[in-house]
Amino acid sequence: MNATQAKDRLYGQLAASLKNMSRAVGQTADLFEQLQTDLDAMRVLAGTHAAQFMTVAAELSPEADGGANTEATE
Numbered sequence: 001m002n003a004t005q006a007k008d009r010l011y012g013q014l015a016a017s018l019k020n021m022s023r024a025v026g027q028t029a030d031l032f033e034q035l036q037t038d039l040d041a042m043r044v045l046a047g048t049h050a051a052q053f054m055t056v057a058a059e060l061s062p063e064a065d066g067g068a069n070t071e072a073t074e
Helices: 003-060
Strands: none
Touching: none
16 A cells, blocks of 8 residues: 555545544534523423422411511510
């Protein structure tokens, strides 16, 4: 094999590697887009759960003054 053939083979390998890397970068970009969507949904869900928790806590609180400890005043 002469130098020209070796060079052509190496350039072919480089082209294949760049093609694979380009595909992997595209897949990574797609995954990051999905991750952003999932994180936004988690943020909304966490806010909803926090609101539900505060509502239930307020309903279950026996004190009308915001949940002050009655043992401290006894």
